[in-house]
Amino acid sequence: MSDTELASVAALTHEGEGVVRGGKTAFVAGALPGELVRFRRVRRHRSHDDAELVEIVQASAERTTPRCAHFGVCGGCALQHLAPERQIEAKQQELAESLERIARAEPRRWLAPLRGPMWEYRRRARLGARFVDKKGRSLVGFRERLSTHVADVERCEVLAAPAGALVGALSVLLTKLSIRERIPQIEVAVADNATALVLRVLSPPAAADLVALEDFERAQGVRLYLQPQGLDSVRRLREDPAQEPLRYSLPDFDVRLEFEPTDFIQINAAINASLVGLAVELLELDRDSRVLDLYCGLGNFTLPLSRRCHSVLGVEGDQTLVRRARHNAAVNAISNVDFAVADLAQPPGPASPWAAAVYTHVLLDPPRAGARDVMPTIARLTPKRVLYISCHPGSLARDVGMLVHDHGFTLCAAGVLDMFPHTTHVESVALLAPAGR
Helix, strand or coil: CCCEEEEECCEECCCCCEEECCCCCEEEECCCCCCEEEEEEEEECCCCEEEEEEEEEECCCCECCCCCCCECCECCCCCCCECHHHHHHHHHHHHHHHHHHHHCCCCCEECCCECCCCCCCECEEEEEEEEECCCCEEEEECEECCCCCECCCCCCCCECCCHHHHHHHHHHHHHHCCCHHHCCEEEEEECCCCEEEEEECCCCCCHHHHHHHHHHHHHHCCEEEEECCCHHHCEECCCCCCCCCEEEEEHHHCEEEEECCCCCCCCEHHHHHHHHHHHHHHHCCCCCCEEEEECCCCCCCHHHHHCCCCEEEEEECCHHHHHHHHHHHHHCCCCCEEEEECCCCCCCCCCCHHHHCCCCEEEECCCCCCCHHHHHHHHHHCCCEEEEEECCHHHHHHHHHHHHHHHCEEEEEEEEECCCCCCCCCEEEEEEEECCC
């Protein structure tokens, strides 16, 4: 498979690769639609071949110069070579195709995409770490594209400050440690008030390691945590009872949310703030509205919604996050919310009080697998409006199709959010209402 071929690129895959047709289809990483490229097939599959880009003979007008020196090797981003406007258009197209093909539905109106910062936006990440004998040092970063190896990078352009500039310094730090071969990953959490780094340690740090870690913490102004086992084992490197918890704010709703460094929070702070505002706008809440917030997490939507309605019930499967949500309600002196723990991957049974209550509105923000098992319950509640926030257009389309075709709902509006610029990840929203409303 060493011979090169010359061909035009017809489209992009959902993973951001250029599609070459004519003969057996090839997916060419780094190629863009409309370009004439020379490529080499490197891996065969039944329906297509993977290929590497050898030469761009005629470039697309939508091609742009990647800002990151490691683009193409690091797997953290796939679309830095594509103009930002075209990136969001490609995501809109993927959502539209999913709704048409899977849901067999088209929204009455398309929402304008929510846009935010293109760089230094990512406040949560899991970085790989690996000591490489041949290099004589530890590498820290995202995995290489189509590989389990950690990319050799010095900084990350999409990680929120100051984390993006600390990648090289973390590499130097880990190289010094006696347990450098026993640290496989670092969790990053950038809060409004601090930057937290959680080191997964498979062996206890030696005394000299602890000194090096403490020096790094002080010099860089970050908070270091150690995780020897599961999430319950995460502990501060140095306990400081006077230090305030990690937090982020939603100023438009006078809400502050506290969280732990391994908790799920929305990746992009600016887009999250805009999304919360959009949710309130689309739901059209008033002081009589009773809202059900499914997959509520630590209260990211629950608490802001409570400022605009009669009451909100948040339901979440993770008991730890529910405790955190209750704490956040208390921190914000919000009394018109309640929370329940429930496994939303199963249809609610007759002993589920939350599913038997009366609501006027429903918001849900499920994981990638979607919310298939709660769709019948949502339909039975006959809310005025349902706002579905999704991180996977396929599962969104499947669930929207259930509400539309099985339960008579109307798809009122849909749109995408640029939660993850330069990646192929598609975040979207869909607004539904019972037919006739």
